Amino acid sequence: MTIFTPLPEAEIPSRVIDQGNGGALDRARRRTYLPMLLPALILYLLLYVAPAAAGMIVSLSTWSGLGAKFTWVGIQNYVDLFTDRVFLSAFGNTLALTLIVGVAIFVIVSTSMIVLRSTKGRAFIRSAVFLPSIISPIAIGVAVAFLFNPNGLVNGALGMFKLDALQRPWLGPDYILSVIVVGVIWSSAGFYVVLLMSAVDSIPESLFEAARIEGASLFQQFRHITLPLTRDMFSTAAVLWVIAGIKTFEIILAVTGKAGTPPIQARTLAIEQYLLVTTGADGGIPQLGSATAIGVVMTAITVILILLSRRIARRDSLEL
């Protein structure tokens, strides 16, 4: 095995030391900087910046697609959106779904970190809870809808246990968002459990042993060891969830069905955007200006929520 040890600076030939300003290496680096950067910069501009700018421009227009007249309307699409009760309802539903599912995932993940860390067969359990993450959201949505159908398994089971009073028309307007939330939690939680448990695995067992000797309970071990040492991963998971949550779409369409317009109680921003792009199941002319404005709003909310979650999680990182 070869071990490389850094040379003291005094022993490094002066010609290879970067002098910062005006050194030979610095000048060479400056000459190669732009040519090396240019391909990536061009690709980034073409694939990310240009489409985003085009989207911003379309959001300031009325346009129904290729071959149609493009009319500049300024911020009118945004004004219309924020005075439209259906959009505001979809906005509220999206935030509610993202926050409720986010909190539920945090609770499930935290419980898993306490319980699963020392449980026998934890690798199998992790694989089992991860499984829903790789199943199509469409399949999950349809299955959830069948379960919660008035004659479905949920009401059937409640009846079997003489809990008829708890039976509900789950897919009706009053409960449908709750059913969708349950489906999203079931399908998403496993991914975050596996993500966070991988961070837990990197914590030395000696810390937990010391805590146990000191008499710390499982919850105290979680609070004083696991949580501080996985804070960065929690922050990453929060960002990933916010991005996914704001875009929740397929599972809703699968629960409500494509044969009609999803009811207002089940519409998220992504569904509302879809309706404007396709104008619903009955056809019509796309309204790409308003649809793109919704996309811009979704991006803005995502950025705001990411910044908020990063701020909440921000502390001096602990390293071992």
Add this chain to the structure above:
Amino acid sequence: MKSSTGKQPIALDGGITSYNGYWFHQLLLSTAGPGEMEKLATNASTWDDPAVRDAAKAVEKLVKANLFEKDYMATKFPAGQNGWAAGDQTFIANGTWLASETQPLRSATQKPKVIVMPPVHAGAKVTPMLGALGWGLNPQSTEKKQVAQFMAFALQKKYEDRMATDALNIPARGDSPAPEELREIQKSLDGASKVALDFDGTPWLAPKWFNNVFVTLDDQLIGGSITADQFITQGKQQTADLLSK
């Protein structure tokens, strides 16, 4: 009014907003005739028309009479229409496609009949709704002769007859009989002086009004969470708001 099975007599997949909307629109066709729904989308004062109120009241009456199947607003499509095909309910408001769509589920003894929606006021004229699929010929085409040959070929009686026997749809030719289930509606269509498009074409002509105003209020009306009067008041207000933008 309940069937002998003790179940409500009308099947409805209330999760499908257009199926809910058929009730109001078809009743509106009998009280006001075709074109009224388009006026509702384009002129808010149309909501004050007594014919609109009559149609909304008729929907409200059906809801209050508890005629729709249990938990109809919460069924997962196609649970409602499958229940009807299995004989759980007697009636369903839907398209003529339902005859072919549910055929595999029906027993050999079940012979459903498709008819136009009965009018709100007895004896009133009923306008059937029609959704047609057909060929469009570009008048600028330089191949008109070939197009005519193709049309003559495709519309031969032996092929049109199979629209009824194989596809269980109503053929375009008058001398090709419809499937037995659709004979009544074929007669109504043949005898109609006017027909109406689904929702007077508002899903295409005024999609934002249809998706955000009509569908949401109609779901509440047929779901029983608002009255006919609230449906009209809110419909007028929301249409005016939308048109003012």
